Amino acid sequence: MSERQIQLEVLRYNPETDSEPRFQTYSVPCLNEWVVLDALNYVKDNLDTTLSYRWSCHMAVCGSCGMMVNGEPKLACKAFIHEYGDQIRVEPLANFPIERDLVTVVEDFIAKLASVKPYLIPKEDKPVSAGEFKQTPAQLLTFKQYTLCINCMLCYAACPQYGLVPEFIGPAAIALAHRYNQDSRDGGRDERQEVIASHEGVWECSFVGACSEVCPKHVDPAGALQQVKVASTIDWYKEHLMPWVKK
């Protein structure tokens, strides 16, 4: 296994002592098979125990280690060293406040995610004895892609609109709302529409498409948002031009 010396530039910020972030460079002996997260772990274990960053699964499932790698939103566990030169710049996810070093403040996203009710709201209550809610493979396919979201927030870091207008509900939350709206077992669309069809919802999106380009799970949130726009527009026409038609 070949080894390479990498200059890892990491944005550091200590809220107790720093007034603003600064870069610190670590020289890390990296194996070519490593990912950026391995390099960070090497720093933490051998060079600087004060470095703070989030990670958990190391296999692109937990969504904890999102950060900017050379200016691009990436999961540090999926950003392979061999895809980069000898100098790698690591920063906290863009568009989020920095809590400390590579750790960002994510309360805003969590609140937005909760606001779209990303869970099944059954059309009618059914006792357990009545059996399961059945779904055909075709019905599953309609939304399956959106179930792959791991809430890693790379799409928020890529979205210039979220950076400029922090009220924007944003890609992942709306894509998840769409996932449940599309689910044949769900009846909660009206409740979610109040949030996602609002001005701060899909209409803040101008289809830059960056969210889908950076998504590590190929969820295509940009597509979901456009589909919500189409459905909401149809709602508007139905309501205003054909008020006698029940939704």
Place this chain on the structure above:
Amino acid sequence: MSRKPYIREISKTNWFFSQPRYMRYMAREVTCIFILVYTILLVFALKNLAQGPEAYAEFLEALNSPLGILFNLAALVAAVYHSTSWFNVTPQAMPIQRGEEFVPGNIIVGAHYGGWVVISLIVLFLGV
């Protein structure tokens, strides 16, 4: 321990220079300006047409100037870029599911290009 989150400010005026994909997005948006100006030009064409053959001939003469030709070429390039950039994302906005699979994206995109060609041919046929 008290918290003191650091907020990185984003420039409201030149944020799109930071990423090539933002530049591509802005290019798509800027093409609208050419389409807007071309639409206004068409309204002028109608106005001149309503004023009679002489006024219309003068208008056509003005269009034949180097500046008129240059603008028309630029508007054509902008319109083509604008249209293709939107056609290419139609499968995302309008996926079509048939049973247990989605219709391949290139068929949806291809249908848009096909429609474009047909309409262009009709316009060409009416114009000749």
